[in-house]
Amino acid sequence: MIAIDDPVQTDGTAQTDGTGQLGGSTQGDRTSIADAFQEWSTAIGSQHVDASEAVCRQYGRSTSPWRQAPIGVLSPGTADEVQAVVRIAAKNRVAVYPVSGGKNWGLGDACPTGPGQVVVHLRRLNRIREVNEELGYAVVEAGVTQGRLYEHLRENYPDLMMDATGAGPNATIVGNIMERGFGHSPLGDRFHNSCNYEVVLSNGELIRTGFGAFENATTAHLLKAGLGPSRDGLFTQSNLGVVTSMTVWLMPRPERVEAFAFKVDDDARLGAIIDALRPLRLQGTLTSTIHIANDLRLISSKTTYPYDETGGQTPLTREKRQELRQRYQVGAWNVLGGVYGSHAIVRATRDAVRKALRGVATPRFVNDGRLALAKRALAISSRVGIGRGFAEQVGCIESAYELLKGKPVAEHLRGAAWRRRESIKSDASQDPLDRGDGLVWLSPTLPMTGEHAVAWEKIATETLESHGFEPLMTFVSISGRAMCAPTTICYDRTDVTQTQQAQRCYKQLFDRAMKAGYTPYRLGTQSMGDAGLSSKASGDAAPSAPSPSVLAPGRYAPL
Structure with a gap:
């Protein structure tokens, strides 16, 4: 059985969910945690499961003054393995926090939202499943970086162009879209230029959004909304599912x-x-x-x-x-x-x-x-x-x-x-x-x-x-x-003094932005409980699935 180190103490301040509870963790007792790690080792391979203190400290680092170490790190390699990870988490009531690349600098990096959570790092889901040159799209998994897609297009599809952000070659495409980030080109509104999300819900069920929900739909990669309520937005800036792949739209390289x-x-x-x-x-x-x-x-x-x-x-x-x-x-x-x-x-x-x-x-x-x-x-x-x-x-x-x-x-x-x-x-x-x-x-x-x-x-x-x-x-x-x-x-x-000043400065700046009506388009983990998000803001039309709180409790909304 994998040894479970004592929870790593951090030197930062974790945010609360507005009720005084840190991140809404669903951490079970030590027996259930140990059982979960053992089951995860069987499901995805022990080499992809790490609960060592050194790794937990590494993932608990942050560029921001607020830090929170996980109690372990899992690295599944396929959507099937992500399903297994989530089912085991729900069974043992151990919270998991998925990250694509962990490059969310200045906004929490790869830190979970609260104590007692296990980071699920999707870096091994790094396949480019398809590129369609005629219709201009690529299907990428959650761990595909900007640099990888760029090089793939340059070598194989030089007439196609992708959008890029300023986060560098090692930042992931899906991770940025999950935060509704922006790039530089005519495709810079990246969320609206993506579709057909493959999502693992908190009960381990796998679904696809838009027309991807329909078997053999010819427009699964081509239209965003699909038929009926559009679900893509429910899985960005939320804790309703783990997005394992999506379609991103490309453009013909202009003359x-x-x-x-x-x-x-x-x-x-x-x-x-x-x-x-x-x-x-x-x-x-x-x-x-x-x-x-x-x-x-x-x-x-x-x-x-x-x-x-x-x-x-x-x-x-x-x-x-x-x-x-x-x-x-x-x-x-x-x-x-x-x-x-x-x-x-x-x-x-x-x-x-x-x-x-x-x-x-x-x-x-x-x-x-x-x-x-x-x-x-x-x-x-x-x-x-x-x-x-x-x-x-x-x-x-x-x-x-x-x-x-x-x-x-x-x-x-x-x-x-x-x-x-x-x-x-x-x-x-x-x-x-x-x-x-x-x-x-x-x-x-x-x-x-x-x-x-x-x-x-x-x-x-x-x-x-x-x-x-x-x-x-x-x-x-x-x-x-x-x-x-x-x-x-x-x-x-x-510098301890500068670090404390930065915390106070951010708090005042955030408060002044909200008071002025300049609501941020994305948040760091330290602010997700302070923005007044509720079921009214997020809607009540979330997919029905048991134990939603095992996925990233405290992420954006207390759902």
């Missing part, structure tokens, strides 16, 4: 892809930028998400906090912040978007973007040829002294341009290390958790108007600076009507 980018040096021009871009999104002229990043977001991707230059003082003074802007050639606001289509469509879109931004900014358009020229200009600019500004600007967006073309890159993860006291070595891990970075995300949603963008920028700046932090912020156009504003609290995990 031409261009990035447009510009920077504005005046902080007060944020509202004008938003209001100029909104009609282009509403009209469908621009079809991809648009990212509007402040100076600190870009500076943090290039360097770490200048403790030596500030004498250890935090946060940055206005003067030092302005100096860093000049040093790294970034604006107060830095905008990036994509243009896709035929040569004629791209040409017409360029004209429309220039016209809409007249009097606000002058956009630069970048494609493969111009990027190659700019990189050459960048290489000689220090010697010749010409073209430096343009070359620096284009060099800054090179990795973002790759994202627009569907290639996952890791460069944007560097920003998580902003408050590190040691520089990042060239051979350091790209994983913020392994690197020891400290960060907490809050991503409020707001109407896509300049007035609301300015309001949130004021709230975030006031709150973070009052706690000794800098506001790393991006506004992302989810649609022409709404945007989200990912805001990062970066802190030094080795």
